Every structure is written in structure tokens, then in C-alpha cells.
Amino acid sequence: MSLGQLLSAPPAVVAAGVDVFSASLRAQGAEVTDVDWRPPGFGDPADLAALVLDPRRATANRTAVERVLAAGSVLTDVRPAREVLRLADRTILHAGPPIDWADASGPLRGGLIGATLFEGWASTVEEAERLLAAGEIALDPCHHHSAVGPMAGITSPSMWMWCLEDPVQGGKAYCNLNEGLGKVLRMGAFNEEVLTRLGWMRDVLGPVLAQAVRSMAEPLDVKAVLAQMLQMGDEGHNRNRAGSLMALRELSPAVVGVDAPSSDVAAVLRFIGGNEHFFLNLGMPTAKLAMDAARDVPGSTMVTVMARNGTEFGIQTAGTGDRWFTGPAQTPVGLFLGDYGPDDANPDIGDSAIMETYGVGGFSMAAAPAIVRFVGGTVPDALATTERMYQLTLTENPAMAIPILGFRGSPTGIDVVSVARTGWLPQINTGMAGRVAGTGQVGAGLVQPPRECFEQALAALAQEARAA
Amino acid sequence: MSLGQLLSAPPAVVAAGVDVFSASLRAQGAEVTDVDWRPPGFGDPADLAALVLDPRRATANRTAVERVLAAGSVLTDVRPAREVLRLADRTILHAGPPIDWADASGPLRGGLIGATLFEGWASTVEEAERLLAAGEIALDPCHHHSAVGPMAGITSPSMWMWCLEDPVQGGKAYCNLNEGLGKVLRMGAFNEEVLTRLGWMRDVLGPVLAQAVRSMAEPLDVKAVLAQMLQMGDEGHNRNRAGSLMALRELSPAVVGVDAPSSDVAAVLRFIGGNEHFFLNLGMPTAKLAMDAARDVPGSTMVTVMARNGTEFGIQTAGTGDRWFTGPAQTPVGLFLGDYGPDDANPDIGDSAIMETYGVGGFSMAAAPAIVRFVGGTVPDALATTERMYQLTLTENPAMAIPILGFRGSPTGIDVVSVARTGWLPQINTGMAGRVAGTGQVGAGLVQPPRECFEQALAALAQEARAA
Numbered sequence: 001m002s003l004g005q006l007l008s009a010p011p012a013v014v015a016a017g018v019d020v021f022s023a024s025l026r027a028q029g030a031e032v033t034d035v036d037w038r039p040p041g042f043g044d045p046a047d048l049a050a051l052v053l054d055p056r057r058a059t060a061n062r063t064a065v066e067r068v069l070a071a072g073s074v075l076t077d078v079r080p081a082r083e084v085l086r087l088a089d090r091t092i093l094h095a096g097p098p099i100d101w102a103d104a105s106g107p108l109r110g111g112l113i114g115a116t117l118f119e120g121w122a123s124t125v126e127e128a129e130r131l132l133a134a135g136e137i138a139l140d141p142c143h144h145h146s147a148v149g150p151m152a153g154i155t156s157p158s159m160w161m162w163c164l165e166d167p168v169q170g171g172k173a174y175c176n177l178n179e180g181l182g183k184v185l186r187m188g189a190f191n192e193e194v195l196t197r198l199g200w201m202r203d204v205l206g207p208v209l210a211q212a213v214r215s216m217a218e219p220l221d222v223k224a225v226l227a228q229m230l231q232m233g234d235e236g237h238n239r240n241r242a243g244s245l246m247a248l249r250e251l252s253p254a255v256v257g258v259d260a261p262s263s264d265v266a267a268v269l270r271f272i273g274g275n276e277h278f279f280l281n282l283g284m285p286t287a288k289l290a291m292d293a294a295r296d297v298p299g300s301t302m303v304t305v306m307a308r309n310g311t312e313f314g315i316q317t318a319g320t321g322d323r324w325f326t327g328p329a330q331t332p333v334g335l336f337l338g339d340y341g342p343d344d345a346n347p348d349i350g351d352s353a354i355m356e357t358y359g360v361g362g363f364s365m366a367a368a369p370a371i372v373r374f375v376g377g378t379v380p381d382a383l384a385t386t387e388r389m390y391q392l393t394l395t396e397n398p399a400m401a402i403p404i405l406g407f408r409g410s411p412t413g414i415d416v417v418s419v420a421r422t423g424w425l426p427q428i429n430t431g432m433a434g435r436v437a438g439t440g441q442v443g444a445g446l447v448q449p450p451r452e453c454f455e456q457a458l459a460a461l462a463q464e465a466r467a468a
Numbered sequence: 469m470s471l472g473q474l475l476s477a478p479p480a481v482v483a484a485g486v487d488v489f490s491a492s493l494r495a496q497g498a499e500v501t502d503v504d505w506r507p508p509g510f511g512d513p514a515d516l517a518a519l520v521l522d523p524r525r526a527t528a529n530r531t532a533v534e535r536v537l538a539a540g541s542v543l544t545d546v547r548p549a550r551e552v553l554r555l556a557d558r559t560i561l562h563a564g565p566p567i568d569w570a571d572a573s574g575p576l577r578g579g580l581i582g583a584t585l586f587e588g589w590a591s592t593v594e595e596a597e598r599l600l601a602a603g604e605i606a607l608d609p610c611h612h613h614s615a616v617g618p619m620a621g622i623t624s625p626s627m628w629m630w631c632l633e634d635p636v637q638g639g640k641a642y643c644n645l646n647e648g649l650g651k652v653l654r655m656g657a658f659n660e661e662v663l664t665r666l667g668w669m670r671d672v673l674g675p676v677l678a679q680a681v682r683s684m685a686e687p688l689d690v691k692a693v694l695a696q697m698l699q700m701g702d703e704g705h706n707r708n709r710a711g712s713l714m715a716l717r718e719l720s721p722a723v724v725g726v727d728a729p730s731s732d733v734a735a736v737l738r739f740i741g742g743n744e745h746f747f748l749n750l751g752m753p754t755a756k757l758a759m760d761a762a763r764d765v766p767g768s769t770m771v772t773v774m775a776r777n778g779t780e781f782g783i784q785t786a787g788t789g790d791r792w793f794t795g796p797a798q799t800p801v802g803l804f805l806g807d808y809g810p811d812d813a814n815p816d817i818g819d820s821a822i823m824e825t826y827g828v829g830g831f832s833m834a835a836a837p838a839i840v841r842f843v844g845g846t847v848p849d850a851l852a853t854t855e856r857m858y859q860l861t862l863t864e865n866p867a868m869a870i871p872i873l874g875f876r877g878s879p880t881g882i883d884v885v886s887v888a889r890t891g892w893l894p895q896i897n898t899g900m901a902g903r904v905a906g907t908g909q910v911g912a913g914l915v916q917p918p919r920e921c922f923e924q925a926l927a928a929l930a931q932e933a934r935a936a
Contacts, residue, residue, distance in 0.1 A: 231838040232710050233700040233871070242700050245713035249741040252720055256734045266724045273717040369871035370699040379874050403701070403837035404872060406847050 042451060043420035047462035051417050054465040056299030064294040064302040064318040065395040065413045068358070071166045071290035073173075075220040075282065078210040082157035084174055085145040090121060091138040095153025095351040096309025097324040098141055101132045105310035107188025107346050110437030111152035112139070114190030118198050119156050125190070143305055144322075146292065147174040148284040148351035150277075151186035151433055152310065159198075160206030162282055164222060166289040173285035173292065177201055177209070180275040182440055187433040188346070189440035204260075208268045212254035220250050222286045225279070226360065227399050230410070235368035236283045237352055237361030238375055238429045238444055243279030248272045284351065287358035294318045294413075299468065301461050302394055303414040306357045306426065306449060310349035310433070315453045317416060319461050327452030332432050334376040334445015344442045346435035353428045353449075359397050359412030362427040362446070363389040367402040367410075375429045375444045385427045386411065392418045392426060416461060419454045510919060511888035515930035519885050522933040524767030532762040532770040532786040533863040533881045536826070539634045539758035541641075543688040543750065546678040550625035552642055553613045558589060559606040563621025563819040564777025565792040566609055569600045573778035575656025575814050578905030579620035580607070582658030586666050587624050593658070611773055612790075614760065615642040616752040616819040618745075619654035619901055620778065627666075628674030630750055632690060634757040641753035641760065645669055645677070648743040650908055655901040656814070657908035672728075676736045680722035688718050690754045693747070694828065695867050698878070703836035704751045705820055705829030706843055706897045706912055711747030716740045752819065755826035762786045762881075767936065769929050770862060771882040774825045774894065774917060778817035778901070783921045785884060787929050795920030800900050802844040802913015812910045814903035821896045821917075827865050827880030830895040830914070831857040835870040835878075843897045843912045853895045854879065860886045860894060884929060887922045 026032050051057060081087060092115050094108060104112065113128045116137060122128035131137050142149045149155050161174040179197055183189040213220075225246045229235075232242035248269070255268055272278050291304045300318035307314055314324040329347035336344070355361030365371060366386035369379045377385075386402065389411040396409030414426055425448040432443040490500040519525060549555060560583050562576060572580065581596045584605060590596035599605050610617045617623050629642040647665055651657040681688075693714045697703075700710035716737070723736055740746050759772045768786035775782055782792040797815035804812070823829030833839060834854035837847045854870065857879040864877030882894055893916040900911040 228709075231701055241696075242710055242713065245710065245717055248720070249713055249716055252716070252741065253734045253738045256724060256730060256737060262724060266721045269724060270721045273720065372871075373875075379872060403840075404847060407841075 041421045041423040043455060043458045044462070047458050048417065048420060050462040050465045051301060051458070054299055054468070056468060057301060057465070060297050060299030060319065061302055061394050061413070061415065064297045064300040067169065067293040067297075068290045068413055069395065069397055069399070070168050071171070071293045072168045072221070073164050073223040073286035073289050074167055075162060075213060075222055076165050077163040078160050078206060078213050079163055080157065080206070081155055081159045081161050081174075081176065084161055084163055085147060085155070087145070087157055088138060090136065091140055091157075092116070093140055093142045093145060093147060093149065093153065093155040094309060095142060095149050095151065095349060096307045097312055097314030097326050099139065099309045099311055101135070101139070103311050105346050105349070106435045106437040106439070107349055107433035108152050108310045110188030110190050110439070111154035111185050112137070113437065114185045114194055114198075115154045115156040117190060118195055119158055141307070142351055143307060145174070146172055146288070148288045148354050149176060149186065150178070150280055150284065150352045151350040151431055152188055153351050154185055158202050160201065160210065162285060164282070164285045164289060166293060169293045171289045171292050173288040175281040175285040177205060178275060178278050178281040181277065184440060187431070187439070187441040188437050190438060204264050205268055205271060208255060208258050208260050208264060209251070211258040211260070212251055215257060216254050220247070222282050223399065225250070226283055226286055227401070229279075230360065230364060230367040230400055231403055233368050233370055235361055235364045235371060235429070237280070237355040238431065239368045239371045240279040240283065241276045243283060244272070244276050247279050247282060280352065284354055287354040287360070290358050291354060296321050299465065301416045303357055303416060303457075306353040306428070307351045308348045308353065310346055313348060313449045313453055315449065315457055317457050317461060319464060320457065323460065325453045325456035325460065327450030330447050330450060332430050332445035332447035334432065334443055335374065336432075336443035337441060340434070340442035344434050344439070345432045348428075348430060348447045349433055350430065352430065356426055356428045357414065359393065359410040360400055362429040363393070364400065364402055364410045365429065366404055371429065375446055377446060388424060389427060391422055392424055416454055416457045420458050425449055425451065425454070509889045509891040510923060511926045512930070515926050516885065516888060518930040518933045519769060519926070522767055522936070524936060525769060525933075528765050528767030528787065529770055529862050529881070529883065532765045532768040535637065535761040535765075536758045536881055537863065537865055537867070538636050539639070539761045540636045541632050541689070541691040541754035541757050542635055543630060543681060543690055544633050545631040546628050546674060546681050547631055548625065548674070549623055549627045549629050549642075549644065552629055552631055553615060553623070555613070555625055556606060558604065559608055559625075560584070561608055561610045561613060561615060561617065561621065561623035562777060563610060563617050563619065563817060564775045565780055565782030565794050567607065567777045567779055569603070569607070571779050573814050573817070574903045574905040574907070575817055575901035576620050576778045578656030578658050578907070579622035579653050580605070581905065582653045582662055582666075583622045583624040585658065586663055587626055609775070610819055611775055613642070614640055614756070616756045616822050617644060617654065618646070618748055618752065618820045619818040619899055620656055621819050622653055626670050628669065628678065630753060632750070632753045632757060634761060637761045639757045639760050641756040643749040643753040645673060646743060646746050646749040649745065652908060655899070655907070655909040656905050658906060672732050673736055673739060676723060676726050676728050676732060677719070679726040679728070680719055683725060684722050688715070690750050691867065693718070694751055694754055695869070697747075698828065698832060698835040698868055699871055701836050701838055703829055703832045703839060703897070705748070705823040706899065707836045707839045708747040708751065709744045711751060712740070712744050715747050715750060748820065752822055755822040755828070758826050759822060764789050767933065769884045771825055771884060771925075774821040774896070775819045776816040776821065778814055781816060781917045781921055783917065783925055785925050785929060787932060788925065791928065793921045793924035793928065795918030798915050798918060800898050800913035800915035802900060802911055803842065804900075804911035805909060808902070808910035812902050812907070813900045816896070816898060816915045817901055818898065820898065824894055824896045825882065827861065827878040828868055830897040831861070832868065832870055832878045833897065834872055837872075839897065843914055845914060856892060857895060859890055860892060884922055884925045888926050893917055893919065893922070
């Protein structure tokens, strides 16, 4: 058919998918042929139908996102984990859903060994491994203690915790202090360098920060810092440069006023100033506060947790409380440090996907185009990722505005139903730990949850909807 | 004519402008009608021809941009102006091309009155005005002393200066310390608050920074900070948030080590941390070092200075040395603070357009989309501005990469010939001072140089080319 014919004859319309288009065309007198086609999604159609027809869902999801958007986050204290978390004796917290030593991957084992040595529960690596394998040291997820931890998420009683509160809804959340990059406990390293640094953090950094934070006339508004970061090329997960600088700016006058040797004060300022990820451990509990505010909203299909233990990826939803839906953790694809390559990378690990759950991190990569130099991909990919995440989410967070998108709010509140319908999975950017215990960081990259998490969540939400 | 006819008949081609297109079409056997049309540019065609045909120009411009790109910038010292600038007694430096008291606008007069009081040369405003009007205090451009100053650029002997050096080509450049926003001398305010702050800067801030900078094991690499800023949503002229934070990070450990009362140390950290434009006075001499490196390259049509004194806008070029080409300063259009409006704004003022001369600031607004909330316009405008500036410039600066443009280098080295040919003027973003002396800042906005500067420069360059 020539161009001329195309324009001179009435159009023939074939409509696929949503029938509102064909109905509208028919109403205008056009001939329409309907094709029974759906985009590639997943999930039992009966489950999807049960959720779409659940009269509670719209209101429940509105309630959930309102709580997420309303949540604030201020820094109220810095205290040892043993004081602020409900930790039984000889317990170590870790990232992701529950796991045993037997199933733990290299970096999680490395972190557990390091914490066991750091706490003085063992004096050799072999002894630590024996205790851990024998179950004489209890393991528990950070998320079960209102806490989050990046990468292995290893949190033991002597570690100092940032203590954050949501001044609007009253929640509390905790995260330990960031060690920096390279050979660090959270990446599974546990050599002398790691343990020496952890000792300094316990004996100098923690006490200085505690004194400083307690002396501040106004508590640090961590949510406001996170919002500013999106205006400054950070996305809050793998770029925390501006955030770490702002934290330094806010803390440094109080740090200088601390009653401590000036060499300690200078060392603390150098340590914070030398760590571009220092803010991450403040950002994560900020996201945790927001998502925990939406915990337990019956009928809501919003995701409240995405977290990985290095073996499994787990999610929780607002409608299903503390129940985990898990699947095998994928291995990130990205850029490697030094001579490391894809074979060195452990599967996905860390509670830091709480950032994406909150709508920043990988979801807001459009705000941080320079991150592609750290996690891989191209600038157009970063923009397209954020655009795509709007299709999976329930709302836009006006507090987290993305300048390059004309200050559009970040895509926030992952909807299990939207994930199943589109078949698209949330995009996470993440650090990569070496798969062999003791290695440390090998790179950073991009990763998605396994579809299984969402399939199980969908089925459970549907079952709950039918029972309601 | 229908679509079908359009595609079935041979095309009729009308070519406007550059004849390479019509020649190429004719070579392919097409019928071409030439129209005698040129894009809206300016300048005497004979002058343009003299420059385009000048055999020195390509090499000279290459030399000029190579020097600009090669220039480094490190912070070597902080010293009083009287020690480092060649200042005669009772001399005050100001922004822009030379000007007398009689022609000075409100904010320049305000700044001169304030500096005269600050130096103790007069004890009342009236006395200061009388001395200035009588010519008993000499005025001289900052640019004549290897210095630059934002807004009124007022620099008097007791002010402390950042001392920067280009470690590659050996140049030196100077700038005083930034006072913050609002009621400040550089915006023409001179009340008690302003003079008290200047006194504290002279007695506390300057000495503390001098000790700190001299104690640093490695001098601060200011160019590297500026490059990082473009990755963090700053463009280096009206957004210096990330840069100011990085300066704080680099300086704070040394500041803490200074032999001064801890209350002074904390006050210095608070002052720096509370001023988002603190870095501007380090960025400007960095740009000045680069542009001065390209001073005096016979045959080069590259702009080395754009500067405004609040009455006139002046430019200099690499091919014409220290000669100023001036025209009336325009009034910026933008956003106003509080109740101020367009009638309160003084015409364009300040040496800070050295940032655009170097290819950042307004030229790199694509790197800083959030700036539209400060200077006005939209995010697409910011992107389009940078794209347009590539048409006026000789090179791209790989050290100043713009992430959102796929890390393309900033548009650098304004070519007088390209400005004349396109008729497009450089885009500057700028603070706005109140036009009444004593007011202070009233807003921030966008502004362009008057075309006259470029018309004069073009004629002078052409005359020089003919004489060569």
C-alpha cells in the first residue's frame, strides 16, 4: 500500500491489551479488531484478579504511601548496639532474610568471623568458625531489630549505632557506622587492618560522635540531607558524596567541641572526610523509618523491605507484616576494582536495597548520572531506569525531587501488582563483595531481585485478600 | 501537493547559507536554487574576512586553548591584600573594567564606602563619600592585579586573599574571602553587620585559614574540586554547594590543628559550613589562572576576560592583551529574594563572569539543573544553554566533564568570530545586587554581555590581523 492510499482510506485498527482504547475508538465509529494480548507479566491471573478486585487495596495503598511520604528522620544519638538493640548474648545481626552459617556465602561468613574475633568470643579464625558452625553464636537479621546494615550488615554488640527517629510517626531505626571502602568487615574482610579499624571506631570514633551528636542544639535532619543529595548528583545508595560532605559539615562544629585530644578530633574529621560512603549508614535507617511506618497495612500490596543475605533475596510487603518472600540472590553486573572480575563477585548482599524500596538509589539514578562510572551502564540507561521505575511504583515523593526530570518526585512505593503486571523488576545498584571470605569489595554494579520473591508475595497477598 | 506527489516527483531544493550543501547537491545532479541569506550575526564582513583569512588564527587559537586546558590551580597561601597585590596606598580594587566614582553604580559605591570605613580611612559614610568623590582614594580593577572579585569585587589592603598558583605554567591569581549572602560588602551593603563581619574575617578567619593552609602537607588542588563539582550538580558560578563542602572537608582537619581558641576554630568551621558560596572565591582565581595563561597570543580571537563593574561590561581577548572592549552592562532577569523585584536590580556587576569565560558557570548549566530554582528558567533551558554555548567556543574541556551530556567536556574558549557569526551572546548566570548603595543582594538571574563588546573586539582583532 502506498503512502497516498494509507492516508486516503479509512484506518484499520488492531487493539492489543487494555480495552479502553478499542472501546473509545468504537464509540467514534471506527472498525476495531481486538487481539487477546497481554504484556509479559507473571503471576496467577486469579491472584491478580483477587488483588485488583480487593476493595481494601486502593485505600490501603494510599495509607501506606502517605505514611512513607510523611516519615521524617532525625539523628538523636549514637550508642553501642548492645544498649539500643534487643540483642541476646553472643548474637550477631546480619543483612537480609534469616540464614544459618551452613547456607552463608563467603562475605557473610567473613563478616561473622571478623565480628566474633572483634568481640573477643574467639581468638583465632578457626575457633570463630567452629563456634559459628556449632551455632554457639546466634544469627539474626538486622531487620528484626529495627536496624539495617549495608552489605553483610554485620552488627555486633560493641559496635556504635546511629540512632534515628521519625519525629512525625515516632518510629526508630538504627545502623552501625560506615567503615569506608576496600578491606572492610561489611564486605567480608576480617584481617588485622579491619579489626584495628573496628577497634578505633569503638574506642575513638563512636565516643566522639556520641558526644558530638548529644551536644547539638538541633538534631541533624537526615531526611533533608538526603533530599539535598538528589540535587547534588547523589542517588543515596552508591553515590553518597554530597551526603557525606553535608554530614561532615553538620557534625564538624560539634565534633570540634568534644572533650577529646585534638589529634582524635582531627582523626575523626579525616576519617569522615575520607569516606564518600559515610552517609550511607545514615540514609539507610532514614529509608527504614519511612518503610517501617507503612508496616502492617492490611490489603496494601506495597513492598516495605528488599534485603539480601548473599544467598537469598527477601522482600516484605505492607499487607503481609514480617513474613519474608525469598528467592536466590542474583550476581550483580558492573565494574570491578583492580584485577577483580565477574568470577570474583558474590551474589547480591545487603540491606541497602532499602534505599530502592524508598524510591532513591537505583530508582533515582536519573539524579546521579555520574554514578554510571561506578556501577556501569550509560547515562541514557540511568535516565531510562528511573522512567521505568515510575511504572512499578504507587507514588512520587515530592521531598525527593529529581532536578533533571523537572523536579519530578522520586518513584516511590513498589507495588507487587504492578511488578507482576509489567514483568519488570525493581532496579537496584549495589556494591559487590568478593565471594571468598576475607576478600573485601571487588566492584559495584546493577542487579535485580529474583522474580520468585514477587511471585510468592503476590500469591500470599491474594490469599490474604480472599480471606479478608 | 499531496504526500504521494511529494515523494513521486524530483525534489526542489532551496539552499540558504553555506554553499557546501548546494554544491554537493548539484554534484549529485539535483536542481538547487541558492538564496542569499546569512544567519543573524554582526560585524563588518570585511573584518570577519580578515580574521577568517588570518593565517595565524588557527594556530594561535590552538595555542590559547591548550594553555587554558593545561592550567592547574592549587591553593598555596592566604595573605593580606597589601602583601600580595601591588597596591599603592589608599587604593581599592573593584570588579570589571576601569571606572571612576562619578560613573559608579549604587552597589559599587556602597562597597567602596564600606571598604573606606573598614580600612579606617574615614569614620562616617559622608566622609568616605567625600574622599571617594574627591579621588583621594584610588580605584583600580582587580584584573589589573592578577585578582578577581565577585560582584562589586571590592578588595582593600586589610582583606585576606586566597593565593593560588598554576603549577603547570607558573601563573598566580588572587581573590578575597567570601562573606556569605545577603547584606555583604560585595553586594554594596556597608552597615554595622557588614563591617563587623569584615572585622572578624580580618582578625579571626584570615589568620586561622592562613595557618591552616600553610600547615597542609599537600596544597589543595582547587581545579580538581571544580571538576568534581560538575559531577555534583554545581556549575561553579551560582551553585557552589558541593564545592564549598569539599573545601570544608579539605580544610577542616588543618583548621582543627591551628593554634587558636577552640571557639574560634568552631566559629570558622561554622562560617564555612554556613556559606554555600564559600568556594566561589576559590573557583574564580582558578578560572583566572587558566585564562591568564592564554593572555597575549597574537592572532588568537579567544576571549580571556569578561567582567562588569555595574555600569559597563568589558571583555579582553588573547590577541589584544590588556585592552578592554566595553559596552553598557545589562540588567539580569531572574528570581528575587523576599519583596525585591526587577526595579531593585542593579545592572550586571562582578568579575565572576570569569567562570563563563573558562567554560563553567552559565556555560555548564546542564551539569546543574537545580540552579534554575536560583537563577530562573527551566531545566530544558539549562540543557539548551550549554548546547548553544558549544557553538561559540573553540574547544571542550575534558577536565570539566558534564555527566548528563555523556561526560562531554564543558564548552570552553569563547571565539569572538563565532559570536559575531552566530549573533549569539555568551550566557552568564549571576547574582543581582540592589541598585541602591547599601541594599545588598536582591536576587539572582541570567544575563548576557552587550553586543558592543564583541563588535569592538572584532574590529580591533581585524585591525591587528591586517597589520600583522
